[in-house]
Amino acid sequence: MRNKFGIGDLFIYSSLFLGIFLVIWPLMNLLAWALTPTKNVHLLSGLDIFPKGFDTSVFELMLSNPNVLMSFLNSIYITTVGLSLNIFFTAICAYALSKDYLPGRNIFLTLIIFTLVFEPSIVPEFLVVKRIGLLNSYWSIILYKMVNVYYLILMIRFFKELPNAYFEAAEIDGANHFQTFCYIVIPLSIPAFMVIGLFYIVMHWNEYFHAMIYLNDTSKWPLQVLLREFAIVGERSALVPAQNIIAGEKWGDVYQIDLRRIRATIIFIALFPILLLFPIILRYFTKGINLGGIKE
């Protein structure tokens, strides 16, 4: 029996369209600001979702700006190195902890879960990073979140649900834990690795606060810190050295007129990689639900 599209459906569809409109509209408006040529900016309002004309000069300007470029590369470096360590250490630890028979397992689990429940504040974290000499090093922001305990727990749950028969067979064949992990666990867990890996990527890409505190050297800043300094704090010298702004070089002219276009552009540059990843996130997402805390 097929239902007809009735009043109820109309109501449901229109409220959901309103919902996605509220999500997309601000993003489209940003893009419109970024792409509208300067001469037409006065025609543009905060409500527009399409640019008045088409001009990528601000994008080009931003992507050729050494500070933006540098911070973009920094973000990519931090994300890549961080992700590799995250996945590797989370996976091996989760594998070990998924074995109920491991003596001392509960002690380790308690030690790990305690860190979820009791969090030290920012100053002692800072002091420790300083003491171990990681201040102003990329490693400070890579290592401080080497293993995310929530993702670790997700992965333990996932490994526990793998059919036990595989492990018994491996044991009979005389495989040690490392071999079992490489040849049985990894191939069976690709979807789980994908989902958790994507979460880790987003986590690294969105990092700004600790980077702001731990990295004094502005050339080491990830994109989010630069974005914050420029678009939120309003510190214009984050993009161009202060003397260039005062001197009003060529760059500086565009700069004065197009502050809002530049802000929109740089927000969009920071947001774009996430939008690129998004289809992959969705693809693995149904599998992700199964490994989320949702299944009993």
Next chain:
Amino acid sequence: MKLIKKHFLLYLFILPTLIFLFIFHYLPIYESKLAFQKYRIIGPNEWVGFRYFNILFNNSAFYNVLWNTVIISTMKIAFTFPIPIILALTLNEVRKLSHRRFFQSILYIPHFLSWVIISGIFISMLSINNGAVNNIIQLMGNEPINFLTNANYVRWILVISEIWRSAGWDSVLYIAAIYSINQELYDSAKIDGASRWQQVIFITLPMIVPMMITVFILNLGFFLSAGFDQVFNLMNAATLSRIDIIDTYVYRVGLLQGNFSLSIAGGLFKGFFGFILILSTHFLAKKYTGRGLW
């Protein structure tokens, strides 16, 4: 002993994570002893007992921060809690799977954006100069409002930006709960002639109540963290007094003003009550709904 030897490799697997947690979680906890000491750049720190806690509790700024945290958390829980539920129920009524997927995927996007970006977006939308909201206000013939520096609106901005970011993603839990409802319930309801609306009210809604309770209780566990990143990026000098929360206070006093001991004392206050809150809500949720934080 034999067992330990046999599983030596497994311990080796756990070791890096334990070392990591030791350095980045347990050492800072140990380092928090500074709350009971006077910090000296040269020479050993001097033990001063609870002096910094006394300073903290005799400071009206701290009570303001505490109040802000309580009020912002309460507002957030009260106003953001129902939205994902309504959203999940609405999404569930979309019969065509491909349409539902489409709506869902777009609604999930904001969850993956950083608070820096979201704040940038909100600052742009709320701007007095050609911001979307003020454009609408002006279209209706009213005077524009400078939302970002207006202390009366700023807490609402926190609530609304929180909804914008998390409503879609948070509905995932409820959607999963709806999926697991036994289809026979709906079939027998249809035989009894229940309308679509009645099915939602008398079957779907009651069946996801356990999930609502879990989410609600677990949210309460994080009551003292009213959203650092959000406040940090949306506050300014004009609105500071209204949205300064414990975490931003601890950051400002510690890292901007350099008063380490006082900052850690504030951090320990939050850590201690947060510990009690998270632990008790976890066990409460576990006991009544069978599902906790871990």
